Amino acid sequence: MRQVADGSSDAQFRTALYNMRTASCTVHDVAFLNSRIINISPDTCIGLKSVYRKASIIIARNIQEDRLNENKTLLDFYSIDREVGSAAEKKGKKSRRVPPALIQKYIWNTCPSNTGMIPGKLQLCRGLPVLIKHNFATELCITNGQEAIVEGWQSKRVDKDIQALEVVFVKLINPPTTVRFDILPDNVVPITPVNTVFSCSIPNNNVTVTIDRYSGHRLGKPSSRDSSS
Structure with a gap:
């Protein structure tokens, strides 16, 4: 997955991903990740919006990707x-x-x-x-x-x-x-x-x-x- 932007949120996201891989997330990382949790309400879920239909999803295993x-x-x-x-x-x-x-x-x-x-x-x-x-x-x-x-x-x-x-x-x-x-x-x-x-x-x-x-x-x-x- 390639990030093409370089804003403050993108920098925070890169830092959080790196810290997740090394099990060293900070309080700021957790707060940032919590702010990106998808709302599952049918009225407001961003997953239903066309702009997100082809967005990447980070998962743990290839078998989950295939499913x-x-x-x-x-x-x-x-x-x-x-x-x-x-x-x-x-x-x-x-x-x-x-x-x-x-x-x-x-x-x-x-x-x-x-x-x-x-x-x-x-x-x-x-x-x-x-x-x-x-x-x-x-x-x-x-x-x-x-x-x-x-x-x-x-x-x-x-x-x-x-x-x-x-x-x-x-x-x-x-x-x-x-x-x-x-x-x-x-x-x-x-x-x-x-x-x-x-x-x-x-x-x-x-x-x-x-x-x-x-x-x-x-x-x-x-x-x-x-x-x-």
């Missing part, structure tokens, strides 16, 4: 996974195979904390506010922490009722410079899937498998974890 994002109709896009074998093949490369169905279902739906923070399923819709979580291209402002809006995507069917992303198009919000691609509107950029290798524990089988995952990198915006604030 908060489930209040709108979203489309599911799944990763393409290959299980990395232990036997070395010719040219020194390890074998890769499609995971068994039960393991595949588990690693698609398990918490991202069990899959190297790379989710097996991305849920998207047009107009969804997102936060880019990978440095794809610094010179094009496609960097970790850049805010954007989902404009569209291209996908392919990899199995019955299973779609995998090929590219996501997002519009950057207030980038440092205007980004232009020949066939895209200003500040609309493509985000392509990447390969990531991680180990995942399968509780029912009491085994750990190594997975090579081809997936769109984690995107999220409506919630920000306290560790990244």
Whole structure:
């Protein structure tokens, strides 16, 4: 989450966040944070105002972020996974195979904390506010922490009722410079899937498998974890 203003309230907020992380809040920090508590009354709740509809929410865990994002109709896009074998093949490369169905279902739906923070399923819709979580291209402002809006995507069917992303198009919000691609509107950029290798524990089988995952990198915006604030 990036603060773009530098007023007295912004300075107080930064100080309070820092002190919260080190468990050293002062009386002034507590008073300031109490002054920012949302009124839950239906008549005055600021959460109902349009200006706050896309504001970040600081939370503790990724699983809470995913739950908060489930209040709108979203489309599911799944990763393409290959299980990395232990036997070395010719040219020194390890074998890769499609995971068994039960393991595949588990690693698609398990918490991202069990899959190297790379989710097996991305849920998207047009107009969804997102936060880019990978440095794809610094010179094009496609960097970790850049805010954007989902404009569209291209996908392919990899199995019955299973779609995998090929590219996501997002519009950057207030980038440092205007980004232009020949066939895209200003500040609309493509985000392509990447390969990531991680180990995942399968509780029912009491085994750990190594997975090579081809997936769109984690995107999220409506919630920000306290560790990244």
